[in-house]
Amino acid sequence: MAHKNLTRKQREFLRHRKEIMQTALSLFSQKGFANVSMQEIALKSEFAVGTLYKFFSTKEALYSEVFKEKVFELHSILVKALNIPGNEIKKMKTFIEKKIQWFTENMDYVRLYVTEIFGVGYIDKEEFSQLQEKNHVELVDEICRLFNSGIKKKIFKQIDPQILAISLNGLSNGLLFEMIENRDFKQIDPNSVLTIFLQSICLKGTDEVV
Amino acid sequence: MAHKNLTRKQREFLRHRKEIMQTALSLFSQKGFANVSMQEIALKSEFAVGTLYKFFSTKEALYSEVFKEKVFELHSILVKALNIPGNEIKKMKTFIEKKIQWFTENMDYVRLYVTEIFGVGYIDKEEFSQLQEKNHVELVDEICRLFNSGIKKKIFKQIDPQILAISLNGLSNGLLFEMIENRDFKQIDPNSVLTIFLQSICLKGTDEVV
DNA sequence: TCCGGAAATGAATCATGATTCATTGTTCGA
DNA sequence: TCGAACAATGAATCATGATTCATTTCCGGA
The missing domain is CATH 1.10.357.10 (Tetracycline Repressor, domain 2)
Structure with missing residues (x-):
């Protein structure tokens, strides 16, 4: 895919996004949507709760992407x-x-x-x-x-x-x-x-x- | 099953119980466990919330029975x-x-x-x-x-x-x-x-x- | 008709967890 | 080195809905 001609910032942004998604996938898979909290995803992915919302507007949106x-x-x-x-x-x-x-x-x-x-x-x-x-x-x-x-x-x-x-x-x-x-x-x-x-x-x- | 030699009270109790379970089944089936509230079950079954708890100790218990x-x-x-x-x-x-x-x-x-x-x-x-x-x-x-x-x-x-x-x-x-x-x-x-x-x-x- | 206890009620409590946002940290060009 | 712009933080807010319990209603016997 297009991965060159991106600033470091942008690449970093994408990498963080992917990291969050991976953590979320693993948690959702294990426990189902309802039994995973944003706090938990934040903790495991080593970001703050607020940060998750910089990437995904709601919990549903995050789930949907991952899914x-x-x-x-x-x-x-x-x-x-x-x-x-x-x-x-x-x-x-x-x-x-x-x-x-x-x-x-x-x-x-x-x-x-x-x-x-x-x-x-x-x-x-x-x-x-x-x-x-x-x-x-x-x-x-x-x-x-x-x-x-x-x-x-x-x-x-x-x-x-x-x-x-x-x-x-x-x-x-x-x-x-x-x-x-x-x-x-x-x-x-x-x-x-x-x-x-x-x-x-x-x-x-x-x-x-x- | 054994249905004679019960007092009217007891039969009524059973009937109410069954009514609640039927309502709950229909709601849970349509919307899934997480998306049905006890309020809603109470409303539809024409009992008060508190009454549901006379029959089933928790929402999970009700669900489990029905299921x-x-x-x-x-x-x-x-x-x-x-x-x-x-x-x-x-x-x-x-x-x-x-x-x-x-x-x-x-x-x-x-x-x-x-x-x-x-x-x-x-x-x-x-x-x-x-x-x-x-x-x-x-x-x-x-x-x-x-x-x-x-x-x-x-x-x-x-x-x-x-x-x-x-x-x-x-x-x-x-x-x-x-x-x-x-x-x-x-x-x-x-x-x-x-x-x-x-x-x-x-x-x-x-x-x-x- | 009146009374005691069983059954029903639903407003108030309480826990959980999503979402917000004021604050703090970081980066980088001047 | 400085500070504007951007990113990250997490404590505080807020909504939802399960559960409780003080109060009311109902029922059968005296």
Whole structure:
């Protein structure tokens, strides 16, 4: 990104801002929006309360920034995964793997994410659901494209790609759900579950194709 | 349940209690724990604030009661669904249908449910996760039993029932996820998704079996 | 009808925590 | 070195809403 031609002051400003956001993310993730006070964020980030307000006009604004940054991060990882070089099955596997990896690494954050998505969140509803909608549609489209091309190549059976996209999304979300709900889930390899799904939509066995 | 041999006073007490809980459920579901005040619950339920405290020692306690009642309701519906008369596929379908039906009818509440499960909730963590753990294990066991008996009867392929149970749970949860995240999801018939899953684990086509 | 105690009431108390702003510290060009 | 402009500080303010409790209302028996 544009990082040159900024004065030292400006760079410092940005660095401080980022520091605050990181602290806030970690606290919000651990304890949820309502259970974190500005005092606490100030303390941990080693700024004064008043200073936080120099960067973010309200607690909600801070939260919103922090939150949206992560949404973008995840979305871009997923889209990227669907576009790696390789055949359709490779792409699907990468998609799932990346998703699971990200969720695993950001499990604390995922809680916030779910809370917001499910509508009892703290971010301005209009703004967020619009963003969310946009991402969601984009992703489902991308997955549909994947299935379509797989069907054309006779790798997949001829099933409505829309339904497949949602099944895939649903299955992977469900797994994540399971992982989070049930901490000792790790004994189970997500791949084995994915395999079941693949078996049902692939014309041939998956191993020979990958 | 035991409802006779109570004085009128006692019955009235119970009725009032239930009324408060219903109001609270509806408010909490719509706006989440943090965004509902005791004043508001009092107003809507047509009792005075002080009265609420005659029934529930704190706001958390009220919430907890309301919340747990619903958890029991869902759990008992699911267990019942797995034990209707019929073959294994019939049971699975009923299970999914009942689950989807309940989630659909209680969509507002589901938000609370998810929030709690994902750990940023307001109910005493220890107590709740113990209850949740118990229910979850019970359910997975029940589903495993189902798959085992299906495998024995050669209706299902020979796949680790534990993995199947989690896949099924994951898939149906994921669908619900999708339904809630994306309001216009209703265009898609959950059965079509279930069918994909069934195809991959059934030895024969499902239609002939049901 | 009258009385004692149970039940209900809601204004007042109190705790928490977001937000403000007068004060203090820092930077840097003259 | 000096001081104007900018940045940081955190104690004080203020709003919200949970909880309490002194008072009132209700009820059943004498």
